[in-house]
Amino acid sequence: MGKSRTAPTLNDVAKEAGVSTATVSRCLNSPARVVEETRKRVLSAVDKLGYTPNMAARTMAANRSYSIGAIIPTMDNAIFARGLQAFQDHLREKGYSLLVASSAYHPDVEKDQIRTLVARGVDGLLLIGHAREDEIYDYLEQHQVPALVAWSYLPEARQPSVGFNNRGAMCDLARSVLAAGHRRIGLISGVTQGNDRALSRVDGARDALAEAGMEPQALTVIETPYGIDNGAQAFAELMRREPRPTAVMCGNDVLAVGALREATRVGISVPGEISITGFDDIELADIITPSLTTVHVPHREMGQKAASELIDMVEGRSAGRSTCIRTHIVSRASLAFSKT
C-alpha cells in the first residue's frame, strides 16, 4: 500500500502498532510469548504496511538463515533434478529456502562452492556422495554447519547419509545377469575418481562375480563420464573386445541408453545378441525400446527424507541419523537369457 520508496522495517511496524521492536519480533518468531490483543495489533500493522522481514538482517542477528545449501554434480541429469525437486519441496514446507550449486563432478569446484555456501550462512548442507577430502569435513565442523550426504548410504562414514546401497543394488542386478546365463560381462561405469557411488557399483558387480566363483577378468570395465554419447562410444569399444561380452551393465540409465542407441545403430539386437542393464530407473528406462532392466531408486523419497533429516539436524533434533532407502530391480526387456 505504502508509496514509500523503501520497504518497511521492523521499526515501522513497531511504531504503527505502538509497541517496541522486540515485541514485533516476538510476534513473528514466538507468537506464544505475546498476549493475544497485542499480537493482533502487530499483525494488522504488518499487514497494513506489507512488511516482510529482511532475511539478511535476521540471519545476522540470529545467526540463522533458514536456508539450506545443496551441491549436486549436475542438474542436467534427471536423477538429481528430481531428487532435488523433492528436497526443495520439503524444505519449503518447513520454511527453508534452497541455495543450489553444481560442481560438474569437480572436487575443486565443489570445495569452492562449499565455502561459498557456508559464507552465505546456510544452516545446513546437502552433499552428494561421501568421497571428499577430510579437510572439507573439518571445515564444516569448525563452522558448525551440519552436512548430510545423499545418494549413498554408508552408516559407518563420518557424515550421516540418506541414500541407498549402491554396491548391494548393483550386486543384486549382476546376480540377475548371471542367473540369465551370462558369463562374459561388460561394465560401462561412470568415472569412479571422486565418485563413491560409481565405484560402489563397480564393486557390487565384482561381488556378484566373485560370489559365483568367476574370475575378475570375466568383467571388462570401461569408465566414461555420464552421458548418452559416452555410453554409445563405450559400448562400441566393448563390442570390439574379444571375446565379446554377452551382457553390458551400465553405471546408470543414461549410459545404458547410449549403449542401446549404439547397439541399434550398428544392428546388434538387444536383448537377442546382447543384454543391457541400467541403474536409476529414470522415466526414459520404461519408454525406450527395448525397455531397460535397471535398479529402481526412489529419488523423491530420498530427497524428501534427506530434507527432513537435515532439518532435524539443523534444529538440533538429531545428531545425524543415516537412512537406507530401499531399491529394487525392475526387470524389463533389455535383459534376456544368454544364447551362448
Place this chain on the structure above:
Amino acid sequence: MGKSRTAPTLNDVAKEAGVSTATVSRCLNSPARVVEETRKRVLSAVDKLGYTPNMAARTMAANRSYSIGAIIPTMDNAIFARGLQAFQDHLREKGYSLLVASSAYHPDVEKDQIRTLVARGVDGLLLIGHAREDEIYDYLEQHQVPALVAWSYLPEARQPSVGFNNRGAMCDLARSVLAAGHRRIGLISGVTQGNDRALSRVDGARDALAEAGMEPQALTVIETPYGIDNGAQAFAELMRREPRPTAVMCGNDVLAVGALREATRVGISVPGEISITGFDDIELADIITPSLTTVHVPHREMGQKAASELIDMVEGRSAGRSTCIRTHIVSRASLAFSKT
C-alpha cells in the same frame, strides 16, 4: 588453521594486518584503492586466518547480496533443469549464487516464492513466462529488484525477456504438419491457464490452420498438465473422437512421449496411421522409437544469455534488453505424409 571456536571476522583480519577494517574491506572490494604494500599485508592476513566474508553482513551493509533468485515451474522437467544449469554456471562465473524455488505451475505459490526471494535480498530474479498479476511486477518495482523473463519472448511486454517465439515456432511446425497433408489435427496442450508459453503454442498452431484457410474445428485441442501419463491419456481420448485426427501435435516432448507410448500400447502405428510431434527437443526425442519431430530449443544458450542479461541489469549496465533465441524444426520419424 585457527583452532578458534568461531570464524574470523573482518576485525580479526584488520588486527592481524595492523590496519583498519575499512582498509581490509577496500582490499577485498576495490583493491585499486589500496596501495600495494598494504594490500599484500592484508591478503596474507586473510590467508593466514582463513577468512571468508560473512555474506549476510555484507548484504546488509551494502544492500547487495550477489545472489540471484530463479523461480521455475519444476525441476522435474529436463528442460528447465538444463536451462537452469546453464544459468547457474554463468552466474557462478560472475560471482553470483543461485537461489532456486519451484512453483509447481501454481501462481499463488510463485507469488509467495517471489516474496520470499525478495526478502532474502536477491539482486535479481529470473521468472519463467510473462503471465503474472500486475501486482507482482509492481511489488518487484517497488523493491527495485530487476526481473527477467525467460522461456518466452515478448519484446513489448512490461518485463524484458530472453526466450523464443513459442507461437511462431509452433506455427512453423504446424505448417510442416499441414504440408504433410494432414487435415484433421489433434493438439495436446499443457494447461494454458497462467502459462503463456502453452497458450502461445496453441495459438501458433491455430495461426497455421487459418493461414491454410482451414476452419478452426479442424483442430481438436485437449489440455492436460505436462506429464507422460497425461500425454498418454489425452492421446487415448483423441483417438476416441470422430473423425479421428491423422496427426497429433503436442505442447511439449513429454506429452508427445506419452502419446507415443499410448499409440504403441494400443497398436496404432506411428507415423503409419498417425503422426505425432513434440516441442523442446529434449534428449528423449531422439532416443525414442520412432524418433520425434519437434522444435529444437537451445536451452543452454537461453540460460546463458539470461544470466548475462540479468547480471547486466543488476549491475546497472542495462535497463533490460529482450533477446530472441532462435529455434528450429527437427524433422524425425514421427511425422510422415498423411495416408488419407
Place this chain on the structure above:
DNA sequence: ATGGGAAATGCAAGCGCTTACATTCGAGAA
C-alpha cells in the same frame, strides 16, 4: 487492600560489514 510472582513488554547491545566523511601523509609547486 496488599504483596508476591509470573507474564508481558521494553531497552539496548550487538551481529559483521560498507562507506561517507575526517584525518594523515607525502610530494611537487611556489
Place this chain on the structure above:
DNA sequence: TTCTCGAATGTAAGCGCTTGCATTTCCCAT
C-alpha cells in the same frame, strides 16, 4: 622551506533484526 592537494587510511555510523536483561503489568493469594 612552506603550502597545497590528492592519495591512502582511519573513524564511526549505520544496515534491520534478535535477545538477555530490566522493567512494568496484572492476577491472585493473603
